[in-house]
Amino acid sequence: xxxxxxxxxxxxxxxxxxxxxxxxxxxxxxxxxxxxxxxxxxxxxxxxxxxxxxxxxxxxxxxxxxxxxxxxxxxxxxxxxxxxxxxxxxxxxxxxxxxxxxxxxxxxxxxxxxxxxxxxxxxxxxxxxxxxxxxxxxxxxxxxxxxxxxxxxxxxxxxxxxxxxxxxxxxxxxxxxxxxxxxxxxxxxxxxxxxxxxxxxxxxxxxxxxxxxxxxxxxxxxxxxxxxxxxxxxxxxxxxxxxxxxxxxxxxxxxxxxxxxxxxxxxxxxxxxxxxxxxxxxxxxxxxxxxxxxxxxxxxxxxxxxx
Numbered sequence: 001x002x003x004x005x006x007x008x009x010x011x012x013x014x015x016x017x018x019x020x021x022x023x024x025x026x027x028x029x030x031x032x033x034x035x036x037x038x039x040x041x042x043x044x045x046x047x048x049x050x051x052x053x054x055x056x057x058x059x060x061x062x063x064x065x066x067x068x069x070x071x072x073x074x075x076x077x078x079x080x081x082x083x084x085x086x087x088x089x090x091x092x093x094x095x096x097x098x099x100x101x102x103x104x105x106x107x108x109x110x111x112x113x114x115x116x117x118x119x120x121x122x123x124x125x126x127x128x129x130x131x132x133x134x135x136x137x138x139x140x141x142x143x144x145x146x147x148x149x150x151x152x153x154x155x156x157x158x159x160x161x162x163x164x165x166x167x168x169x170x171x172x173x174x175x176x177x178x179x180x181x182x183x184x185x186x187x188x189x190x191x192x193x194x195x196x197x198x199x200x201x202x203x204x205x206x207x208x209x210x211x212x213x214x215x216x217x218x219x220x221x222x223x224x225x226x227x228x229x230x231x232x233x234x235x236x237x238x239x240x241x242x243x244x245x246x247x248x249x250x251x252x253x254x255x256x257x258x259x260x261x262x263x264x265x266x267x268x269x270x271x272x273x274x275x276x277x278x279x280x281x282x283x284x285x286x287x288x289x290x291x292x293x294x295x296x297x298x299x300x301x302x303x304x305x306x307x
Contacts, residue, residue: 005030006038010047011101013061020058087123129174129191133167135199136176136191140164145181145202149195153268157195158182163204166211167191177214179207188214227264229274230284232257237280259284267292 005028012019012027021035028035039059043049048062088096125133139146147161163179173190180187186209233241235256242250251259264270271292274281283290 006042008101009038010042013049013059018052018058018060023058123169125174125191132191132194132197133174135197136164136167139199140166143203143206145200145204146197147200148197150189151193151195160189162187162189163207165206165209168211177211179209186214186217225263227267227270227289229262229264229270229286229289231260231262231274232282232284233260233277234280237277271296
C-alpha cells in the first residue's frame with residue numbers, strides 16, 4: 001500500500017543520513033518515478049525532505065526536523081524491543097513488526113532493533129490459550145461482543161456474553177477482562193477455561209474500566225496467605241522444592257529432608273499442590289489440612305478398590 005511505503009520511506013530517512021532514490025526504488029520494488037512522487041507527497045504532508053544532486057546525492061530529512069534520539073539510551077531501546085518481541089510471541093500480531101521497525105529507526109546508529117537483549121522475554125502461551133488470544137485481540141480492537149462457555153473452579157459450565165476489554169498475563173497465566181452482560185458486571189476470565197469462543201457481529205461502546213481498576217477489584221481480593229502449612233519433603237524432590245518455594249523458604253535437615261512453611265490461597269489449592277508431590281511430602285500442620293488430605297487419599301483408594 002502507498003501509505004505503508006510512505007511511512008517506511010520516512011522511517012528510512014530518520015534512520016539514515018542520506019538515501020538515494022535508486023536505493024529506495026530497489027528496496028520497495030517500484031520505479032524511480034514513483035519514488036519521486038512519494039517524496040513530493042511526504043513534503044506536502046509537512047515533513048521537510050532535502051534533495052542532493054550528484055554521484056553521492058539523494059534525500060535527507062532536514063536536520064532541524066530530525067527527532068532527538070538521545071532522549072533514550074541504547075539499553076533503553078533494547079529493552080523496549082525485547083518487550084515488543086515478547087508481546088509478538090504471545091499475540092502473533094503483525095502490527096508489532098511495523099512498530100519494531102519504527103522503534104529501530106529511532107535507535108542510535110550503533111544499535112539495532114534485532115540486537116540481542118540482556119533479558120529476553122518470551123510470553124508464548126500454551127496452544128490452548130494461543131488459539132484464543134488472536135480472535136480475542138481482534139474483537140477487543142474492533143469492539144465486538146464475544147460469546148463462550150466458561151468453566152469455573154468447581155467444573156460448572158455457564159454461557160457468557162462479554163464486552164472484551166483487554167488481555168493480560170499474570171503469574172504465567174493468561175486472562176481476559178471485560179464487561180459480562182450475563183452477570184451485568186465487570187469480570188475476569190482465565191483463558192484456559194474458555195470454551196467454544198465465538199466473535200459476534202454486534203459492536204459495543206467501551207466502558208470506562210482500566211486494567212488497574214480490574215486488578216484492584218478482583219486480583220487484589222485474593223489472599224495468598226489464607227492457608228499456612230508446614231511441609232516436610234524427601235531429598236528426591238529437592239530440586240523441585242527449590243524451584244517452587246525458593247531458597248529463603250526452605251530449611252535443610254541433616255538427613256537430607258527439607259521443611260517448608262508454605263502459604264496457599266485456599267485449602268483446595270493446598271491439597272492439589274501437596275498431592276502432586278506424591279509420597280515425597282508429609283504435612284506436619286495444620287491438622288485440618290491433614291484431615292482433608294486423608295479424605296482425598298481415601299477417596300482415591302476407593303477408585304482403585306484399595307481397602
